[in-house]
Amino acid sequence: MALQINTHISEGTARIVLNGRFDFNSQRLFRSSYDTPLGDASIHTLEIDLGDVEYLDSSALGMLLLLKERAAAAKKELVLANCRGTVMQVLEVANFNRLFTMK
Amino acid sequence: MPPTSPADHDNGSLKVLVADDTQANLLLISKFISRLGHTVITATNGLEAVDAFVRENPDMVLMDVMMPVMDGLEATAKIKALSKNWVPVIIVSAKSHEQDQAKGLEIGADDYLTKPINFVILEAKINVMRRIAQMQRQLAENAKQLERYRDEAEEEQRIADELMKRLIHAEGLNDKMLQYWVSPARRFSGDLVAATRSRSNDLYVILADATGHGLPAALNLLPITQIFYGMAEKGFSVSHIAEEMNRKISALTPSDRFVAAVIACVNPREKLIEVWNGGNPSPVFVTEDGQVTHQFASRHLPLGILNQQLFNSQTEIHPWDSAGRLVICSDGLLEAENAAGQAFGKARFLQVLEHVTDRQRFISLVAALQEHLGNLAAHDDISLVMVSCPAEKEEISLPETASGRTKTMNAGHWSFTFGISAPELRHVDLIPLLLHNLEAMELGKEHSSHLFLIISELFNNALDHGLLRLDSTLKSQLDGFDRYITLRQERLRALSEGEIEIQLEHFTLEGKRLLRIRVKDSGPGFDYHAVLDRSLDNNTTPAGRGIPLVKSLCIDMRYDGKGNEVVVHYAL
Numbered sequence: 094m095a096l097q098i099n100t101h102i103s104e105g106t107a108r109i110v111l112n113g114r115f116d117f118n119s120q121r122l123f124r125s126s127y128d129t130p131l132g133d134a135s136i137h138t139l140e141i142d143l144g145d146v147e148y149l150d151s152s153a154l155g156m157l158l159l160l161k162e163r164a165a166a167a168k169k170e171l172v173l174a175n176c177r178g179t180v181m182q183v184l185e186v187a188n189f190n191r192l193f194t195m196k
Numbered sequence: 197m198p199p200t201s202p203a204d205h206d207n208g209s210l211k212v213l214v215a216d217d218t219q220a221n222l223l224l225i226s227k228f229i230s231r232l233g234h235t236v237i238t239a240t241n242g243l244e245a246v247d248a249f250v251r252e253n254p255d256m257v258l259m260d261v262m263m264p265v266m267d268g269l270e271a272t273a274k275i276k277a278l279s280k281n282w283v284p285v286i287i288v289s290a291k292s293h294e295q296d297q298a299k300g301l302e303i304g305a306d307d308y309l310t311k312p313i314n315f316v317i318l319e320a321k322i323n324v325m326r327r328i329a330q331m332q333r334q335l336a337e338n339a340k341q342l343e344r345y346r347d348e349a350e351e352e353q354r355i356a357d358e359l360m361k362r363l364i365h366a367e368g369l370n371d372k373m374l375q376y377w378v379s380p381a382r383r384f385s386g387d388l389v390a391a392t393r394s395r396s397n398d399l400y401v402i403l404a405d406a407t408g409h410g411l412p413a414a415l416n417l418l419p420i421t422q423i424f425y426g427m428a429e430k431g432f433s434v435s436h437i438a439e440e441m442n443r444k445i446s447a448l449t450p451s452d453r454f455v456a457a458v459i460a461c462v463n464p465r466e467k468l469i470e471v472w473n474g475g476n477p478s479p480v481f482v483t484e485d486g487q488v489t490h491q492f493a494s495r496h497l498p499l500g501i502l503n504q505q506l507f508n509s510q511t512e513i514h515p516w517d518s519a520g521r522l523v524i525c526s527d528g529l530l531e532a533e534n535a536a537g538q539a540f541g542k543a544r545f546l547q548v549l550e551h552v553t554d555r556q557r558f559i560s561l562v563a564a565l566q567e568h569l570g571n572l573a574a575h576d577d578i579s580l581v582m583v584s585c586p587a588e589k590e591e592i593s594l595p596e597t598a599s600g601r602t603k604t605m606n607a608g609h610w611s612f613t614f615g616i617s618a619p620e621l622r623h624v625d626l627i628p629l630l631l632h633n634l635e636a637m638e639l640g641k642e643h644s645s646h647l648f649l650i651i652s653e654l655f656n657n658a659l660d661h662g663l664l665r666l667d668s669t670l671k672s673q674l675d676g677f678d679r680y681i682t683l684r685q686e687r688l689r690a691l692s693e694g695e696i697e698i699q700l701e702h703f704t705l706e707g708k709r710l711l712r713i714r715v716k717d718s719g720p721g722f723d724y725h726a727v728l729d730r731s732l733d734n735n736t737t738p739a740g741r742g743i744p745l746v747k748s749l750c751i752d753m754r755y756d757g758k759g760n761e762v763v764v765h766y767a768l
Binding site for chain 2: 117150151152154155156158159162179183185186187188189191192
């Protein structure tokens with residue numbers, strides 16, 4: 094299934110919930126999902142919820158890296174939430190658990 | 197490029213061709229159109245209209261029907277046939293029958309206006325036609341641009357494909373120890389498989405998987421291949437190769453681009469495999485009888501993410517005992533999905549490896565994967581490399597006797613000395629640098645691997661035993677090798693003082709060209725008599741094999757001082 098993204102904002106945290114295949118084709122959609130929260134001064138944390146992601150490829154890892162860089166520049170916390178199954182395996186093989194805060 | 201029409205001007209004024217054989221009508225219409233801000237060209241019959249059309253390239257045509265020489269319908273048909281772009285033709289005729297109107301439209305006219313002319317309607321129609329013409333032009337422009345993009349993309353793809361093909365089918369892969377299979381996908385990542393032998397005949401292999409696809413991926417892999425061939429051939433360590441690649445990719449590529457890679461060095465003389473794995477599935481070692489005895493897990497982030505301070509180049513070294521194969525694959529293999537959306541998976545991968553005979557191992561894995569995929573194309577590139585690791589240590593070819601060698605040239609006398617102390621010893625790969633200098637002296641390619649071996653053996657002895665005080669008998673104990681490696685890494689990191697000096701001296705003695713190699717360390721020395729007496733034949737333990745080997749390659753060898761200095765002579 095193509096990626097779908099829903100964003101929930103509460104108490105300074107933007108929870109960006111991804112659903113479906115997180116891959117090369119999601120580039121534009123993913124980028125547009127975090128642009129607004131990054132520019133919003135009332136938001137201190139971005140939480141990327143990967144709980145319903147079926148599949149994640151190396152392009153998706155690249156997108157996460159880019160977001161990490163943007164979030165650091167905007168002085169916002171970045172958290173990857175609900176990583177499990179295949180998604181967790183891919184993140185672990187790439188050793189991304191050392192780069193990102195996981196929840 | 198066709199000439200641009202005046203309609204492209206910002207003010208929106210058009211060049212309108214008006215054809216009518218009645219001067220009064222011609223004047224009336226022309227004046228009206230001029231007042232609207234457009235330019236008018238006139239023609240008094242169909243033939244003139246066609247000529248004017250070709251000559252003036254108007255944006256719109258108002259065409260009377262009943263005219264001498266050539267009537268309006270014929271002229272309209274000719275104009276429509278001649279025009280490359282869409283140029284609206286409005287027929288202005290006294291014939292007001294529906295059949296006449298239909299006939300005009302059928303022949304190719306875009307609209308029909310009956311006389312006497314209603315100028316309000318004429319103005320509205322001109323405006324409509326102009327809007328349509330603008331849309332048409334926009335569409336044509338978009339289509340052209342799309343076509344240009346597509347051509348460019350195809351050209352880029354073609355170059356990328358060509359590049360990748362050349363990178364992958366490089367000569368080094370035709371190695372007797374190696375089998376490989378690369379199945380490129382249409383989409384997603386670019387994989388690279390490359391192999392080469394170093395001077396000391398170690399087999400270096402890299403399997404790299406870059407983010408993205410097509411040209412960007414190939415561009416990411418380009419610096420990697422250059423570094424790989426350049427450094428591996430010179431015998432740089434896997435750690436240094438990984439560091440250099442990481443540095444290059446970090447510097448050259450945007451932050452969302454990186455390269456997952458396995459860099460492996462298979463040393464058939466010592467029966468050792470050294471691996472750096474960043475972000476790639478674990479290469480496995482499978483014995484001849486089908487047991488997976490070791491897996492080199494990904495311990496690092498892929499190349500191109502961390503800066504030099506944070507990058508970790510630590511490798512994993514695994515000695516093999518009984519014969520087997522090192523199996524390296526890209527994630528495309530494990531993630532390859534069948535029609536039901538099921539991945540090939542690690543379990544199936546291991547199961548195939550464990551349940552076929554050694555000779556069938558490679559072909560069976562490829563076959564299993566192809567069966568799994570069926571007729572489907574894989575999403576990702578799939579790469580597989582197997583390196584056979586024989587039970588017997590590879591013997592290096594011993595040099596001919598000094599007298600039997602051809603004298604290449606009447607070389608003179610030269611020498612140079614390298615001194616290196618603790619801080620640099622921790623991270624400088626000295627031997628390749630030294631060999632590089634030595635090669636500049638044109639000693640002949642056939643000596644490179646012997647000299648590499650001799651110098652690195654002597655240097656490593658000086659470092660491991662002279663300065664780091666490591667006990668080589670440790671290696672022969674059960675699990676001793678891992679402890680040896682760990683201890684070595686710990687002590688090297690902690691090394692705060694000590695130095696090693698290497699002196700190379702070239703001279704001619706009784707018509708023979710000789711190279712004297714002297715290695716001296718600042719350590720306390722050792723009892724060298726015992727070691728020197730051992731010969732290559734009766735020594736089967738993995739430890740202490742280096743010295744007899746050096747001895748066999750040189751015409752003589754002697755220790756000096758308290759055992760912290762060694763001198764050999766090598767015949768060129």
